C-alpha cells in the first residue's frame with residue numbers, strides 16, 4: 001500500500017516538474033518573441049523609417065509582416081531537439097539583438113541596413129580608425145537591445161538543467177508547421193498589398209513597410225542571386241546599355257575646351273554640406289574663404305551628394321567615373337578589378353600626369369587597388385606625409401592645413417597634371433573641434449556647433465591652399481573644382497539643422513538640405529555666376545570634361561553647363577529635379593518650390609525613364625561592361641556592337 005502511494009507521489013511530482021518545465025519553456029519562447037518584437041519596433045522608430053502615430057495603417061502592416069517573419073524563425077528553431085532548441089533560441093535572440101543594434105548604428109550614418117556585401121567589406125584593422133564615429137552614434141536608449149540577454153541566458157541555463165521535455169517528432173512537426181503557416185499567412189497578407197518592386201529596388205522602402213527582418217532576408221536573397229548569376233551580360237542587357245549611350249544626346253558644346261591643356265585640381269572636402277556656405281554665426285562667416293572664392297568662380301547651388309554604402313569612396317567614384325555607386329556595399333571594395341572609363345584615364349590620354357592625394361591609411365576604402373583600376377599614376381597617402389600637425393578626426397589624422405602644404409611639393413608642376421585631393425579633418429563626429437576658436441554662439445557644445453567649427457577649419461585650410469596655389473603661380477592656369485563628399489548631420493539630429501536654418505522639418509525640406517557646394521574656378525570664366533540647375537556628383541566628370549575639351553561618351557551624368565533640364569537621381573531611387581522631388585522611401589512627390597503634393601502617376605513614365613539610369617549603371621558595374629569596349633582609352637572610339 002505504502003509503495004503504491006509512494007509511486008503515485010513520485011509520478012505526480014514528475015508530472016508537476018514536467019508541467020513546470022513545459023510552462024517555463026513556453027514563457028521562454030514567448031519572452032523571445034516579445035523581446036525581438038520590441039527591438040524591431042524600436043529599430044523602426046529610432047531610425048525614423050517609421051513615424052508616429054504608432055498605430056497607423058502603415059505601421060500596423062510593418063508590425064504584422066515583422067511578426068510573421070519572427071513566427072517563421074520561431075517555427076524553424078522549434079524543429080531542434082531537446083536542449084538544442086533552447087540553446088538555438090538563445091543564440092537566435094543574441095544574434096538578432098546584435099544585428100539590430102549594428103543596423104541601428106549603421107543606419108544612423110549610412111541611411112541603410114547592413115547587407116552581406118557590407119559585412120564582407122569590414123576590415124577589422126580599419127575599424128579602429130572609425131571607433132569614435134561609431135561610438136558617437138550610440139544612444140543610451142539602444143541599451144534596449146541588450147536588456148533581455150542576461151535573463152534569456154539564465155532561462156536557457158535553468159531549462160537545460162531541469163531537463164527539457166522530449167517532444168514527439170510528429171507533435172513537434174505539427175506545432176512548428178502551424179507556427180510557420182501562421183507566420184507565412186500574416187506576412188503574405190501584407191506583402192501582397194505592397195508594390196515593393198515598383199520603380200526600383202529600395203531596401204529602406206522594404207524595411208519601412210515589411211520590417212527590418214524581411215529586409216535582411218530580401219537583401220540576402222538578392223546577394224545570393226547576384227553571386228550565382230553569370231557575370232556575362234545577356235544580349236538584351238548589352239543592347240540596352242549600348243543603345244542608352246547611343247541615344248544619349250550630347251546637349252551642346254558651350255564653353256567646350258576653355259580650360260584645354262590646363263592643370264586640373266579637384267578637391268573633395270570631407271562632410272562639407274552646402275548650408276554653411278554664405279552663412280554667418282554671431283556675425284562671423286562660417287566659410288569666409290569659400291565665400292570669397294565663390295565670388296570669383298562659377299557656383300552651383302542646387303548640387304546634391306549621391307553617395308550610398310561607400311560614403312566618401314562613393315563620392316570619389318561618382319566624380320571620377322560618372323557612374324552610380326554600387327547597389328549594395330562600396331564599389332571601391334566590390335568592383336576593384338573592373339575596367340573603368342575614368343577622368344584620370346581620359347586625361348592621361350592627353351599627356352597629363354594623374355595624382356590622388358589623401359593623408360590617411362592607403363588601405364582605407366581599398367584605395368590602393370581602386371586607384372590603380374581608375375588609372376591614377378600616383379597615390380600619395382599617409383606614408384608619404386610628415387605627420388607634423390594633427391586636427392579633427394580621431395585626433396591623430398594629419399591636419400588639412402599640413403596636408404595641403406605638403407601636397408603641392410609632391411606634384412610635378414612642370415607637366416600638365418590632374419590632382420585629386422581628398423581632405424580629412426572635418427570628419428564626423430567633429431567633437432575634436434569642441435575647443436576650436438570659432439565661436440558657434442548658441443550652437444556651442446552641440447553636434448551642429450562642432451560641425452560648424454569643423455567646416456570653419458576646413459575652410460581655413462582651403463584658404464591657405466588657394467593662397468599657396470597663387471604664390472606658386474598655379475592658380476591662373478588650373479581648373480580648380482571644389483565640392484563636398486556627403487552629409488555631416490545625420491537624420492536623427494535633423495532638429496538641430498532645421499532650427500539652424502529656421503525651417504520646420506518635413507521630408508521635402510530635409511531632402512532639399514542634402515546638398516554640397518560645387519565651385520568651379522577658372523581664371524576669368526563666369527566669375528561670380530551662380531547656376532541653379534539641379535545636379536549631383538555624377539555630373540562633375542562630363543562638366544569638367546567639356547571644359548577641358550575632352551569627350552565623355554560613357555558618362556552617365558550630364559554636363560551642367562549644357563544640359564537643358566536639371567535632375568539628380570539618388571541611389572535609393574529618389575529623384576530631385578528643377579521642378580519636383582520624388583521620394584522613393586515614401587513614394588510621395590512634391591512640387592519643389594511650393595511643397596504641394598503631386599500625383600506620381602502623372603510622372604510615372606518620366607520616373608521610370610530616369611530610374612533606368614540606375615539599372616544601366618548597375619549593369620555596367622556588376623558585369624564589368626567597359627571591358628567589352630575596344631580601345632577604352634580612345635575617346636573617339638565607337639561602342640562595339642554585339
Ligand code: GP9
Pocket residue numbers: 130310311312313358360361364365422424427
Ligand atoms: C578616410 C576618409 C573617411 O580615408 O575618407 O571616409 P568616410 O568615413 O567619410 O566614408
Ligand code: MN
Pocket residue numbers: 270271311312485486
Ligand atoms: Mn567622408
